[in-house]
Amino acid sequence: MKNIVSLKWLLARMYESDIVIVDCRFQLGKPESGREAYKESHIPGAVYLDLEKDLSSAITEHGGRHPLPDIAELTGTLSRAGIGNASRVIAYDDQGGAMASRLWWLLKYLGHEQVFVLDEGFTAWQKAGFPVSADQKVLIPSPFFATVQHNMLVEVDEVQEKLGKAGVTLIDSREAARYRGEVEPIDRVAGHIPGAINRFWAEGRGADGQWKSAEEQAARFEGLAKDGETIVYCGSGVTACPNVLALQEAGFTNVRLYAGSWSDWISFPENQIAVGDEVALKGE
Incomplete structure (x- = not known):
């Protein structure tokens, strides 16, 4: 099963009802920059998930600088973002796929197979002349049930x-x-x-x-x-x-x-x- 999808692949499918596009842009040391970039411009319909607020838990003595999020909290976050078990999730960033791959891995870990990383990232999407928007999607929660791997x-x-x-x-x-x-x-x-x-x-x-x-x-x-x-x-x-x-x-x-x-x-x-x-x- 492929894990990477092209810009044109997403362009052709971005408005399909089961597609959820997730903006994962984040810069270490500049924790607000990704969300600010999202507010300014993003792929139409994309929701934003923050590496440290949504895709990690609080730092403690052990567990590293980006501990895995609590599973119950993460499934709640995903549900509120409109990601359900039937969703096809496309994650993108502007950090070479690193942040998008974190979401990809987390969803796979929760037993969700239909998750992909967008090749090249947001800047390439923009340079290709594909549509962008500053509008924020109205989120309709969708139940997400994890089967932890x-x-x-x-x-x-x-x-x-x-x-x-x-x-x-x-x-x-x-x-x-x-x-x-x-x-x-x-x-x-x-x-x-x-x-x-x-x-x-x-x-x-x-x-x-x-x-x-x-x-x-x-x-x-x-x-x-x-x-x-x-x-x-x-x-x-x-x-x-x-x-x-x-x-x-x-x-x-x-x-x-x-x-x-x-x-x-x-x-x-x-x-x-x-x-x-x-x-x-x-x-x-």
């Missing part, structure tokens, strides 16, 4: 247990310099989880801003076992989601998200930290 998620204790285990691949989705521990602009400790390999999430898109094909995604993860267990993380569980999507596009069948990610890992003082490059690929 617990196997999609991994917690810190399971990551600890599986470090170095045969058949398990751990993928760090951050930029290479952060992975190697050379810089750390956000979290208080630099480095990566021991044994993790690095596949920067943004490399899932080409120079033109479009998502790479399934074959190109497979080339990014060449040498890794498609039928093994793959655990993906980033800084806070957000930019790992486009890598989860890319891995699924590439044919990997057992991909799990460590939602707390690096910011959760370093909240436990007993957890080991590695720096530099890992010499061997795990999971082969």
Whole structure:
């Protein structure tokens, strides 16, 4: 099943009754900028969901910088946004698909299959001359019932247990310099989880801003076992989601998200930290 839809695909279907378009634009460090951009201009009929207010819960001692939202609260948010179990949800952003992929993953986690990420994002939609609007949709709630897919998620204790285990691949989705521990602009400790390999999430898109094909995604993860267990993380569980999507596009069948990610890992003082490059690929 494809997870990415083109601008033209959405243009042809945007007014169909079961389509719900969700604007997920958000900039780290500028938490109001996404909502303000939405108020100014968005794809007609789109509703806005905020990464930190709607798609994350409050920060605590553990759980990372963007803890997963409470399931009951999230289903309520989705229902109020007009997302029901029969909805086809199209998520977009202007951050390379990172924020839209968070909603994509959350809906998949809740058992909702009909969710897609819009290729390229809002700026490309606008540049293509497709319609935009500042009108805010009147929201008609639609009941959403979750069937939680617990196997999609991994917690810190399971990551600890599986470090170095045969058949398990751990993928760090951050930029290479952060992975190697050379810089750390956000979290208080630099480095990566021991044994993790690095596949920067943004490399899932080409120079033109479009998502790479399934074959190109497979080339990014060449040498890794498609039928093994793959655990993906980033800084806070957000930019790992486009890598989860890319891995699924590439044919990997057992991909799990460590939602707390690096910011959760370093909240436990007993957890080991590695720096530099890992010499061997795990999971082969």
